Amino acid sequence: MAGLKLLIGGKLVDGDMTMEVVNPATGEAFATVPRASVRQADEAIAAAKAAQLAWGRMPYAERQQTLIRLADAIAARSDEFARLLTQEQGKPLPEAQGEVAWSDGFLRHYASLELPDRVIQDDASGYIAVKHRPLGVVVGIIAWNFPLLVALWKIGPATLAGNSIVLKPAPTTPATALLLGEVCAEVFPAGVVNIITDANDLGPHLTQHPDVAKIGFTGSTATGKRIAASGADGLKRVTLELGGNDPAIVLDDVDVRETAKAIFGNAFLNCGQVCLAIKRAYVHADIYDAMAAELARLAEEAIVGDGLEQGTQIGPIQNAMQFEKVKGFLESARADGTIVAGGKAMERAGYFIAPTIVRDVTDGMKIVDEEQFGPILPLVKFDDVEDVIARANASDYGLGGSVWSSDVARAADIAGRIESGQVWVNQHIAIGPHIPMAGFKQSGLGVEQAEEGLAEYTQMQVINVKR
Numbered sequence: 001m002a003g004l005k006l007l008i009g010g011k012l013v014d015g016d017m018t019m020e021v022v023n024p025a026t027g028e029a030f031a032t033v034p035r036a037s038v039r040q041a042d043e044a045i046a047a048a049k050a051a052q053l054a055w056g057r058m059p060y061a062e063r064q065q066t067l068i069r070l071a072d073a074i075a076a077r078s079d080e081f082a083r084l085l086t087q088e089q090g091k092p093l094p095e096a097q098g099e100v101a102w103s104d105g106f107l108r109h110y111a112s113l114e115l116p117d118r119v120i121q122d123d124a125s126g127y128i129a130v131k132h133r134p135l136g137v138v139v140g141i142i143a144w145n146f147p148l149l150v151a152l153w154k155i156g157p158a159t160l161a162g163n164s165i166v167l168k169p170a171p172t173t174p175a176t177a178l179l180l181g182e183v184c185a186e187v188f189p190a191g192v193v194n195i196i197t198d199a200n201d202l203g204p205h206l207t208q209h210p211d212v213a214k215i216g217f218t219g220s221t222a223t224g225k226r227i228a229a230s231g232a233d234g235l236k237r238v239t240l241e242l243g244g245n246d247p248a249i250v251l252d253d254v255d256v257r258e259t260a261k262a263i264f265g266n267a268f269l270n271c272g273q274v275c276l277a278i279k280r281a282y283v284h285a286d287i288y289d290a291m292a293a294e295l296a297r298l299a300e301e302a303i304v305g306d307g308l309e310q311g312t313q314i315g316p317i318q319n320a321m322q323f324e325k326v327k328g329f330l331e332s333a334r335a336d337g338t339i340v341a342g343g344k345a346m347e348r349a350g351y352f353i354a355p356t357i358v359r360d361v362t363d364g365m366k367i368v369d370e371e372q373f374g375p376i377l378p379l380v381k382f383d384d385v386e387d388v389i390a391r392a393n394a395s396d397y398g399l400g401g402s403v404w405s406s407d408v409a410r411a412a413d414i415a416g417r418i419e420s421g422q423v424w425v426n427q428h429i430a431i432g433p434h435i436p437m438a439g440f441k442q443s444g445l446g447v448e449q450a451e452e453g454l455a456e457y458t459q460m461q462v463i464n465v466k467r
Helices: 038-057 060-076 078-089 093-110 149-160 175-187 203-208 221-230 256-272 285-301 320-336 385-393 408-415 450-455
Strands: 006-008 011-013 017-023 028-035 118-123 126-134 137-141 164-168 193-195 214-218 237-241 246-250 278-284 338-341 356-361 376-382 400-404 422-425 458-466
Touching (some): 006 038, 011 175, 028 078, 028 175, 038 137, 038 164, 038 193, 038 203, 060 078, 060 175, 078 093, 078 175, 093 149, 137 149, 149 164, 149 175, 149 214, 149 450, 164 203, 203 221, 221 237, 246 256, 246 385, 256 278, 256 285, 256 376, 256 400, 278 385, 285 338, 285 356, 285 376, 320 356, 376 385, 400 408, 408 422, 450 458
Parallel strands (some): 137 164, 137 214, 164 193, 214 237, 246 278, 246 400, 278 376, 356 376, 400 422
Antiparallel strands (some): 006 011, 006 193, 118 126, 126 458
């Protein structure tokens, strides 16, 4: 991949340094891309600051149309984006194509959102209205699991609200963001969108910068805490979409075969590297053995390989560090439970883990209590609903969760008692740009998506007129 540049002040520029991008399916570098210096980070923030006032004064409808043009421009290069996503992130090409399509849909929905003034009073004595004003310069920092989609989760609402933005992708997946920078350079006025890369060294500088008004972050809880602390002195606004340990509660009246298929798909999407993926399945004792056997069958039959190879269903772990972390979870699974499928790193180039189902585990074990963020699903047996609700809630995380039953009313009642920002019935990862997304406890701060998420990129102001 040659020719990718940083986007600073409307210009595509070389970095003061370079870095290699590794294809996780081979473990070998496939591209060299620019890497920004502190000087270039400052230039990006200065460019964003200089551009924001005029952009914020642009008519709202024109900003909406700019997002439509961005969606059109991405769609015109969709094949290029999808192939690059697979090369640097590892997900199978159909999943990469799906990410591009989702990105298009999210952008187009953002362009339809509005935050109209809310009139509180309008009578002979006075006029009072609540307005939403841009914050200024936003820094967006994103994770490596969805490099295009999550980039647009920041760029879309931030710019629609009238802010400018400096986006920093994860160091292991910078290429897709830089390709996005080429598109943004053609669509936005100079300085409104800036995209720079680093080797995990520029984050604190960006988040502490006095000209930055807000930080939007998607990634781990540990990093989110550091970002919140970093911006505290300046009381910067923060939106943090962090880790999860999503429980799926499977009641005794489900169709085992169909439910297992759905749970497997929602646990192993993107090789399990999804914040909202099912991370632990609580299965009723009456169907526990049957569910374990069916999930094991699905895991053994899944086709694991290079995402560019036709038929691949599950790709590699995205990077070497995460690969080693997931292997540690395999050791815990082997020590504490019974592995009925997978359980090992695959003997081939790249960062491949065989899809793993582990049974006979329970709460208090690492494999259940901690987020694996890889292709491992622990199965926990239960026989009392009140007990399983308490166990599902006994976590520092609360991002998502699901309840599975043929009795929808019963399942919905249980779902309402789960301490997670989004809880689904007979489905999982059912998200969309029109659905607010938030996390309980250490899974996040603030809201993304829908009007609520857009409002996070604004400052509320009350205009109070005496007549």
